[in-house]
Amino acid sequence: MDLVATITANWNYLIVILLMMGGLFIVISQNNMVKKLVGLAIFQTSVFLFYITV
Numbered sequence: 001m002d003l004v005a006t007i008t009a010n011w012n013y014l015i016v017i018l019l020m021m022g023g024l025f026i027v028i029s030q031n032n033m034v035k036k037l038v039g040l041a042i043f044q045t046s047v048f049l050f051y052i053t054v
Contacts, residue, residue: 012053019046 007014019042026039 012049016046016050016053019043019049 023039023041023043023046026042027036030036030039
């Protein structure tokens, strides 16, 4: 029960971490430059959300 309460209290940090991991994975795994730019945009969005959260 304590884990569920912690996750619901800090859900925005969880979203930031998932977006950051997804964007970094796209940047590393893709060879196409446009797809890498999309990954960087996702990563940048996660950093913005992190700054807003803090």
